[in-house]
Amino acid sequence: MTEPMISARGLRKSFGDVDAVKGIDVEVRKGEAFGFLGPNGAGKSSTMRMIATVSPVSGGELRILGMDPATEGPAIRSRLGVCPQEDTLDNELNVFDNLYVYGRYFGIDKATVRARAEELLEFVQLTDKRQAKVENLSGGMKRRLTIARSLVNSPDLLLLDEPTTGLDPQARHVLWDQLFRLKQAGVTLVITTHYMDEAEQLCDRLVVMDKGVIAAEGSPRQLIDEHSTREVAELRFGIADEGNVHEQIAGKIEDLGRLEVLPDRILVYSPDGEEVIAKVHERGLEPIAVLVRRSTLEDVFLKLTGRTLVD
Template sequence: MISARGLRKSFGDFEAVKGIDVEVRRGEAFGFLGPNGAGKSSTMRMIAAVSPVSGGELRILGMDPAVDGPAIRGRLGVCAQEDNLDVELNVRDNLYIYGRYFGLPKAVVNERVDELLDFVQLTEKATSKVEDLSGGMKRRLTIARSLVNRPDVLLLDEPTTGLDPQARHVLWDRLFRLKQSGVTLVITTHYMDEAEQLCDRLVVMDKGLIVAEGSPLDLIRQHSTREVAELRFGVAEQGETHDALAEKVADLGDRVEVLPDRLLVYTDDGDRVIARVHERGLQPVATLVRRSTLEDVFLRLTGRTLVD
């Protein structure tokens, strides 16, 4: 569905995307992860055929966006990060007017609007004003609007930003149903649990390059351990710094990460680590054993430092 070889994007002397290879297969959910400034948005805009390629090769649905931009855009659905709904129109008219932009007959648009309102559970809100909707409802309406042309590929930029947990799960369910129906999803997100839930495969980008690629489970296996033992110490009482404590447990796992409030010991047996910690006379005030997550992978690959 999407094929990129040596894809680059430059803005003057600044190179935002530095030659990446990407393959997105039909019917899968593919994710782009990365910190701010990693090149995700620039890549998504090229895939959406609204930003010209600076170098390399990009094919979308077998077509060249430099030549076939209108044809490509007619088969894409785009759900931007910010809801850009028309607040002067009610819920139904937001879908109807957008459908008419694609040149669809009135009867066809009306039928699709009814289907989409039902799909995103907004039928009862059809005549409501957009400003009266909750954040989750607005997001569902934005996704419904991006589906009015029955796209082959749906591009979703941070689809659940700002939503409460209940609204996020409702949206996840809708997106899962779309994938089941054969729509190819391309997603950017900052929520690692969302990427684990939705993405069949993903790439992690950093500084314009792809630093890892695979399924969420494969990435965890390649770049982390099965479990993480979290150790919280009352450092002031014990009179030792976290760095000093980390040296005392360094041999108990594959690696130890020092955070301001705790130590993370990456291991395949977290319970064993905690038992050994106590055997050495160390007394953490709290312990936790959890499975490794995509967030552990993400932070290891891209760092914990904020990027402006």
């Protein structure tokens, strides 16, 4: 087997008395798309900053591309592409020059970086905007340009921090297509995202982090199979009867599957959602709306990390 692109053993990151990352083990293989999921404060960003070699490791062992970031940071960074959560484009330059100037920072000769910039503009569908000022681009165009810039040095490993935050559905799907094409071309992707559908679409494997540790690891399908059920029945009742119905639900259908009571609906996790609905009616409960859907990665995420907001 080839050496992993990222290998972490007992990786820790501390800020004074606060342990942001508490001894995690991670391995990312060449050519795969690997995801980090977790609520705010889970340790995702701290882990990504260590992988990007911009934040020193507090403990444990970390190897990136087979190298030690503590002693070989510049060599690692020359082979990394980094797409930050916030766009850091130069508003004083046009679209083409944002790529050209950034490429020159890597010491790429003028002719090569010019050709590379043209190639990337075509890849992210911005060729017709090559002379436009960055400030005149839409949010989706800026994200595509940021990803193009992260690819100027032809990286072996691309780090993407919340790559589609704030984008409309059309722009998100365009980016998904481009990231899939990069993966098909052999680029290894490491992604943080809070969009569960994005993780299901893009990631071969992922970890769910919570409070600085890894709560679960596997492919999206494996995590759903392990931590949820095949289907979820969603039952909605009249608001006026809500408390009453909840009491009845607790006593009458708790045997049908794992139950989750929310302010606006009741979720029943079961292998057969239609059977749940039939038995709910048999037991004298009349929901005003029902829905049967397949379990998703979001169900897994919320089960592992909870529904409480983390500031």
